[in-house]
Amino acid sequence: MDPSPQKNVGSVHQTKYTTERYGIWEVLMVDENYRAQYLRFIHDFPKLLPYLCRLFQDIYSLSPEIFPRFICLRLWLGCQESIKLHFSGEVLRAIEQCLKEGVADYYAVAYAIILRCGVAGLASFFSWYSQQVMLGLQRRVTSHFQLRIMSTVLGRDLADKNSPSAQINVSAKEAWTAFEEVLQHISTVLTVVSQLGLIFYVSAQDKGGILFALLCLLHPIVSTLVTRSLWNKVCIVRETSRDQQRIEALTTLIKPEFRQDVIGNNLQAFILSEYQETNERLRNVSVEQIWRLYGTPSSPASGILTTFLSDLPLIYCALTALRDPKRTSFASIAILQQSSVLLSRWVAIALSGSEHFRSGMKHIQDIYESTEKPGKNGITDLKQIGLEDATLRVGEGIELELRNVSFEYPGTKANREALRNISLKIKPGQFVVLVGANGSGKSTLLKTLCRFFHPTACRSGCSDVSGQVLLDSIPAQLYSESSLRRTMAVLSQENMLYPGFTCLDEAVRKAGADRVVNRMKQGMDTLLEPLFSWYQYNVRDKDTDHPLKKVLQEMERPIEVSGGEKQRIVAARTFMRLKSGTIRFLAVDEPSSALDAEGEELLLSNLLRERSGKTIVFVTHRFGKLTRQADLILCMKEGQVIESGTHQELMNNSEGEYKKLYDIQASAFRDESS
Numbered sequence: 001m002d003p004s005p006q007k008n009v010g011s012v013h014q015t016k017y018t019t020e021r022y023g024i025w026e027v028l029m030v031d032e033n034y035r036a037q038y039l040r041f042i043h044d045f046p047k048l049l050p051y052l053c054r055l056f057q058d059i060y061s062l063s064p065e066i067f068p069r070f071i072c073l074r075l076w077l078g079c080q081e082s083i084k085l086h087f088s089g090e091v092l093r094a095i096e097q098c099l100k101e102g103v104a105d106y107y108a109v110a111y112a113i114i115l116r117c118g119v120a121g122l123a124s125f126f127s128w129y130s131q132q133v134m135l136g137l138q139r140r141v142t143s144h145f146q147l148r149i150m151s152t153v154l155g156r157d158l159a160d161k162n163s164p165s166a167q168i169n170v171s172a173k174e175a176w177t178a179f180e181e182v183l184q185h186i187s188t189v190l191t192v193v194s195q196l197g198l199i200f201y202v203s204a205q206d207k208g209g210i211l212f213a214l215l216c217l218l219h220p221i222v223s224t225l226v227t228r229s230l231w232n233k234v235c236i237v238r239e240t241s242r243d244q245q246r247i248e249a250l251t252t253l254i255k256p257e258f259r260q261d262v263i264g265n266n267l268q269a270f271i272l273s274e275y276q277e278t279n280e281r282l283r284n285v286s287v288e289q290i291w292r293l294y295g296t297p298s299s300p301a302s303g304i305l306t307t308f309l310s311d312l313p314l315i316y317c318a319l320t321a322l323r324d325p326k327r328t329s330f331a332s333i334a335i336l337q338q339s340s341v342l343l344s345r346w347v348a349i350a351l352s353g354s355e356h357f358r359s360g361m362k363h364i365q366d367i368y369e370s371t372e373k374p375g376k377n378g379i380t381d382l383k384q385i386g387l388e389d390a391t392l393r394v395g396e397g398i399e400l401e402l403r404n405v406s407f408e409y410p411g412t413k414a415n416r417e418a419l420r421n422i423s424l425k426i427k428p429g430q431f432v433v434l435v436g437a438n439g440s441g442k443s444t445l446l447k448t449l450c451r452f453f454h455p456t457a458c459r460s461g462c463s464d465v466s467g468q469v470l471l472d473s474i475p476a477q478l479y480s481e482s483s484l485r486r487t488m489a490v491l492s493q494e495n496m497l498y499p500g501f502t503c504l505d506e507a508v509r510k511a512g513a514d515r516v517v518n519r520m521k522q523g524m525d526t527l528l529e530p531l532f533s534w535y536q537y538n539v540r541d542k543d544t545d546h547p548l549k550k551v552l553q554e555m556e557r558p559i560e561v562s563g564g565e566k567q568r569i570v571a572a573r574t575f576m577r578l579k580s581g582t583i584r585f586l587a588v589d590e591p592s593s594a595l596d597a598e599g600e601e602l603l604l605s606n607l608l609r610e611r612s613g614k615t616i617v618f619v620t621h622r623f624g625k626l627t628r629q630a631d632l633i634l635c636m637k638e639g640q641v642i643e644s645g646t647h648q649e650l651m652n653n654s655e656g657e658y659k660k661l662y663d664i665q666a667s668a669f670r671d672e673s674s
């Protein structure tokens, strides 16, 4: 085994980091000692504090009656260990007094025990009550933040979705967790303070309060400093062993989804021998979890030192007793011993938890910053805030124009733009068909027309570096998102069923999905993508006759919907949108790739029946009925529109791309029929 680390030093933007290897792991870690970590925390704190205050204010206004109770209970929980310990000490003292004097003082002992039990009972009651209060508050806080996040996400302009500022990486649950982490840390600090108070109080008679308290603090501080942990580091851990990756890949192949393929292709012997060989190569490399490998000290010295420090309070008590045996009380020694153990534990928790506290506060900042509401979306008075209303000309198709539009996907590795310097105009009410080879840019063009994307700068060689999309001769970005979306219906090739929704009546028939729905036991009430949580405990696979196993099988059974059936159901959603009466632009992207001939015919003719008062842009790979009916065909190649015209015009160009693609498809039919 080779757990000993190897170090390299690298640097990115002046921040140094080291690369260390532990077994199969490589750790890239910013070189930062404890001092730097705490300085970072102190530096960040004033910036984070306003967000914390805001969170507390928000939670208070959500439930002014519960919040103060919750805070008081958490503060009590922070002190209760010390209070309980104090009353345990009173019981011991009463017993010690009886032993010293040789007289059974029933009253004093009973009184101390009743107090101790009373406090313990009260502590249990408060723990239970705090749990009840917490559940109520948690529900309100998470739904408040969920609503905040949902309204931010749903209110954002679609075209901005790729910009980093538009990404929301926080969840409502995290808001609550961050609040809990902050409270937990405050409560831990309170526990430490109350334990220290108890130690001072108990050892005050020995005049050694401060010294004893310091001895108690030594152990947790030193062990926090010498214990190596990755939790509070800025680091990346990655598995670099090819052999380990191979082992994991081979193990994955026994999963049910691979079974048919693996056994069908007789790969069992190959997989087993590969596993053995790879395992043999990994014999001398540690595959232990990284946190364990990293935390293992390189020598036993730190362990010996911290053990000695943890015994220091006990040694101190022993020395005090030897120095002045008459003044020493066994009850005090027992309480101090217990306090020192508790203090040690809680100081260690407080020190290691400071990073959680900081990240909790940072999370709160992230949640507020990323859900900050932009200006009102102008649903009522768009002109006042300089936005156009796309719904004003309902009943009339939208005019679409691209001027020198280029587009490339963020972070793309392609050597050309997805769209390159495109200029075109689509008249109101036209039926336009987009054709072209795979990857030629049809879907990207359609999405740009729908303002899902903003044009990006042309890489080189364009007359105009930044292009523009115009809707009804007005730049697309001047429309309010909400008015624009009310005028557009989009049927895309991404067949996504919305979880938790049922199907809908007439629209289902128009999309040819009625047969799919009729097949289901619950018909229109079928939840297409049911989303509910369930757990099972101890219901075994073998117990096929067990009544709970049958319930489980029923819950596990998926709703069987084929690719084509899914497409029909998704199309039904578009017909629902068309019923709204405000649609001026219908964008359709290859909606029939998985449909049978009958389904395709029904869908296309029903879509075309909706033509009146709408501009339609249709992406398709299938030439024929659609392209012949189109007012305009745009033929794309490598991100550019290389030909445009009607079917007849494009067919007249014997060298053209459209004719070439058309002939390839037509020849397939000719070959089959001949």
Ligand SMILES: Nc1ncnc2c1ncn2[C@@H]1O[C@H](COP(=O)(O)OP(=O)(O)OP(=O)(O)O)[C@@H](O)[C@H]1O
Binding pocket: 409, 412, 414, 418, 436, 437, 438, 439, 440, 441, 442, 443, 444, 445
């Ligand atoms: N999300 C994305 N990120 C990066 N590149 C993308 C993304 N989507 C598409 N592309 C690239 O943009 C180019 C145009 O893709 P697009 O999907 O618009 O082509 P298409 O003509 O609709 O293709 P198909 O007929 O296969 O649907 C392709 O080179 C594709 O690889």
